[in-house]
Amino acid sequence: MSDVALxxxxxxxxxxxxxxxxxxxxxxxxxxxxxIGPNGAGKSTTIRILMGLVHQDRGEVTVLGHRMPEDQAxxxxxxxxxxxxxxxxxxxxLDWHLRFVRSIFPSWDEQYAQLLLxxxxxxxxxxxxxxxxxxxxxxxxxxxxxxxxxLLILDEPTTGLDPVARHEILRELTDVMSDxxxxxxxxxxNTQDVEQISDQITFIDRGRIIDSRDKETFIDRxxxxxxxxxxxxxxxxxxxxxxxxxxxxLAVATTNAFDGVMPRAYEAAGIHVHAVENMTLEEIFxxxxxxxxxxxxx
Amino acid sequence: xxSDTGFVLSQADGRPMYLQIIEQIxxxxxxxxxxxxxxxxxxxQLATDLGVSVITIKRAYFELEREGVILTQHGKxxxxxxxxxxxxxxxxxxxxxxxxxxxxxxxxxxxxxxxxQARLREALERLTATGKxxx
Numbered sequence: 001m002s003d004v005a006l007x008x009x010x011x012x013x014x015x016x017x018x019x020x021x022x023x024x025x026x027x028x029x030x031x032x033x034x035x036i037g038p039n040g041a042g043k044s045t046t047i048r049i050l051m052g053l054v055h056q057d058r059g060e061v062t063v064l065g066h067r068m069p070e071d072q073a074x075x076x077x078x079x080x081x082x083x084x085x086x087x088x089x090x091x092x093x094l095d096w097h098l099r100f101v102r103s104i105f106p107s108w109d110e111q112y113a114q115l116l117l118x119x120x121x122x123x124x125x126x127x128x129x130x131x132x133x134x135x136x137x138x139x140x141x142x143x144x145x146x147x148x149x150x151l152l153i154l155d156e157p158t159t160g161l162d163p164v165a166r167h168e169i170l171r172e173l174t175d176v177m178s179d180x181x182x183x184x185x186x187x188x189x190n191t192q193d194v195e196q197i198s199d200q201i202t203f204i205d206r207g208r209i210i211d212s213r214d215k216e217t218f219i220d221r222x223x224x225x226x227x228x229x230x231x232x233x234x235x236x237x238x239x240x241x242x243x244x245x246x247x248x249x250l251a252v253a254t255t256n257a258f259d260g261v262m263p264r265a266y267e268a269a270g271i272h273v274h275a276v277e278n279m280t281l282e283e284i285f286x287x288x289x290x291x292x293x294x295x296x297x298x
Numbered sequence: 299x300x301s302d303t304g305f306v307l308s309q310a311d312g313r314p315m316y317l318q319i320i321e322q323i324x325x326x327x328x329x330x331x332x333x334x335x336x337x338x339x340x341x342x343q344l345a346t347d348l349g350v351s352v353i354t355i356k357r358a359y360f361e362l363e364r365e366g367v368i369l370t371q372h373g374k375x376x377x378x379x380x381x382x383x384x385x386x387x388x389x390x391x392x393x394x395x396x397x398x399x400x401x402x403x404x405x406x407x408x409x410x411x412x413x414x415q416a417r418l419r420e421a422l423e424r425l426t427a428t429g430k431x432x433x
Binding site: 030031032170171174175177178180192195196197198199200214215216219274277278 | 309312313314315316342343345346348349350351352353354357406
């Protein structure tokens with residue numbers, strides 16, 4: 001068994017109006033990775049390449065030890081994939097779908113399927129066409145979860161769900177992680193979901209990975225430092241400070257490489273440090289994208 | 299967010315999640331719910347219970363271990379550290395932290411040390427007063 005659940009190395013794909021460029025990603029077994037990016041950043045393209053649904057022009061892709069796209073048939077026994085645009089059969093009941101998936105996958109866990117039906121508040125006898133968007137999303141996820149796959153690849157699993165449904169799904173995802181051989185990659189716009197359950201976080205923008213590391217490191221390295229400048233003193237340039245907003249004598253410095261010496265360096269320059277604040281993942285994400293786009297323009 | 303351990307995490311709390319978890323574990327030890335030698339939930343178990351990532355719990359346990367509040371033995375999990383006064387030591391650390399904040403905020407407001415002392419005395423008096431009302 002390979003030591004990582006999935007790995008992309010130097011992966012690229014060219015489209016007329018979009019270029020996925022040099023994507024490098026690694027997800028160790030037993031981890032959850034949140035994959036965040038604005039609309040059109042390349043999240044779904046990356047996920048489709050992982051699933052062998054889109055073939056990369058260049059680069060290596062390995063999923064559960066299988067090379068993609070060549071080995072995709074073998075890999076898919078152990079991958080559970082759900083995406084927004086996945087369709088169930090409108091004219092069939094949920095129960096028909098359950099029996100259908102069960103007949104294909106020997107790993108199907110009927111007890112767990114029944115438990116999920118209750119937790120997700122779904123009725124097996126109901127036809128798919130009568131389900132709401134949220135119910136369909138939950139039904140599709142149930143069909144994937146009950147197979148107990150070693151790797152879950154979920155494209156926007158919580159988009160369009162009400163808070164209760166979102167919570168149920170997040171809880172089910174963390175439940176998967178009680179088994180340390182299973183892994184999850186999920187994409188989302190919802191940074192709050194990602195912040196709560198992810199071990200690893202990857203930001204993608206305009207077809208490039210702009211940052212990828214473990215969540216605690218992310219949160220640790222980003223800080224906002226609020227300072228007061230005595231008149232006549234300028235903000236010194238500190239390495240690691242990527243943004244300074246100043247209005248009058250108050251300034252806010254944002255850093256992506258926080259170090260305890262930073263506030264002391266300001267104090268030494270005669271600048272009064274009011275506060276050192278943590279940032280939410282959402283704030284970090286927006287700053288990160290802006291910073292990386294400015295770098296491109298420069 | 300409720301769990302089997304009874305931990306409740308707040309999303310409105312500005313602090314990182316691991317700090318909230320550290321605080322709740324410290325409280326349980328401080329009030330004596332988790333005595334010395336008590337086995338803590340495994341990292342994965344607590345992550346599943348709370349619906350947060352494994353790495354968040356790892357970080358919390360790592361910090362608690364570093365402070366000597368818990369002991370981690372490889373393959374056996376973590377236990378509450380021995381030492382009769384872990385509880386009071388935690389309160390002690392808490393107090394030191396808060397006093398430091400009082401001093402810092404006081405200075406920020408331009409208060410003199412004497413004024414800060416007076417404010418602290420007032421707070422103490424208020425606390426004893428409300429305590430008397432209740433009893």
